[in-house]
Amino acid sequence: MGKQLSLTTTDQHKLGAYRADPVGKPRGGIVVVQEIFGVNHHIRAVCDRLAALGYVAIAPAVFDRFVRDFESGYTPDEVAHARSYIGNIHFGKMMRDLAAAQADIKDAGPCGVVGFCLGGTAAYLAACKLPGLSAAVGYYGGGVAKFIDETPACPVQLHFGSEDQGIPLSSVEDIKQRRPELEVYIYEGAAHGFNCDERASYNSGAAALAWSRMQEFLTKNMK
Numbered sequence: 001m002g003k004q005l006s007l008t009t010t011d012q013h014k015l016g017a018y019r020a021d022p023v024g025k026p027r028g029g030i031v032v033v034q035e036i037f038g039v040n041h042h043i044r045a046v047c048d049r050l051a052a053l054g055y056v057a058i059a060p061a062v063f064d065r066f067v068r069d070f071e072s073g074y075t076p077d078e079v080a081h082a083r084s085y086i087g088n089i090h091f092g093k094m095m096r097d098l099a100a101a102q103a104d105i106k107d108a109g110p111c112g113v114v115g116f117c118l119g120g121t122a123a124y125l126a127a128c129k130l131p132g133l134s135a136a137v138g139y140y141g142g143g144v145a146k147f148i149d150e151t152p153a154c155p156v157q158l159h160f161g162s163e164d165q166g167i168p169l170s171s172v173e174d175i176k177q178r179r180p181e182l183e184v185y186i187y188e189g190a191a192h193g194f195n196c197d198e199r200a201s202y203n204s205g206a207a208a209l210a211w212s213r214m215q216e217f218l219t220k221n222m223k
Contacts, residue, residue: 002047007060007100015064015097018044019104020051027054028134028222029105030112031098031126033119035193036082038063038071042196046114053215056108060101062094062122074199089118091125098126102133110134110222112154114214115141116195120158127152135221137214140164140192145171148178157183157217159210161190161203185213 002020009015018039030050034043039059047057063070066088072078102111112135115123120141127136128150137157138144144158145167156179160172169186176184187194187206194203195210 002044002051005104007097007104009096009100011093011096013065013093013096015100016061016069017058017101017104018047018061019056019058020044020047021056022051022054024054026056026108028110028112028218029056029058029102029108030114030218031101031105032057032059033098033113033115033122033126034059034062035117035119035196036072036086037074037078038069038082040071040073042198043116046116050114055112055218056105058101058105060097062097063088065090065093065097074193074196091122094122095126095129098122099130102130112136112218112222115139117141117193118143120144121147124152124156124158125150127154127156134223135218137217139195139210140167142167145175148175152179152182155183155217155221157185157214159185159187159195159213161192161194161206162186162188163190164192166192183213183217185210 050057114137116139120138121143123138190203190206191201193199193201195207
């Protein structure tokens with residue numbers, strides 16, 4: 001369903017991306033922001049699922065800033081390798097990458113952003129910093145609490161697991177208290193990465209409920 005393409009940012013950086021288009025007229029476009037594991041099979045599958053719902057979905061390879069064409073699985077060694085790149089992440093530059101992806105799908109209609117883990121944090125920041133977004137959804141974004149003083153310019157929905165060892169529930173409660181306008185959901189018994197059916201932490205019940213809530217949220221706000 002999808003295809004690989006190249007994007008160019010405002011600072012002339014070239015990066016790869018995966019784009020999936022729906023059959024027929026799109027109902028909007030969605031920038032999908034990866035985890036630390038690159039635009040891997042899971043992220044491409046998310047794009048394909050969104051395209052099946054009628055959205056043009058594009059996932060920019062934000063790690064191309066420092067390692068080209070990186071994608072990873074979820075074995076302990078692969079996770080450790082992916083984590084070794086965390087120090088290279090620069091959210092300001094990532095916003096340029098997301099803006100380039102947003103520009104590529106501008107003809108699809110209203111634009112939203114959906115991100116996972118690292119991408120969940122980036123989705124929140126995009127809601128605050130990228131003009132023209134209609135909705136933002138973040139799954140288990142561990143850095144959202146650090147950026148909570150940033151004010152979103154579009155509706156935001158956030159999903160967290162109660163058993164996420166990397167995101168204390170106290171941080172989630174802080175987000176809820178300081179940003180009561182956000183939709184924030186906590187899934188009992190769910191751990192980090194609960195949406196990914198390729199990970200041991202996959203939780204089918206939490207994943208299905210979060211996905212349905214996301215669908216309703218996107219339908220409501222991307223008009």
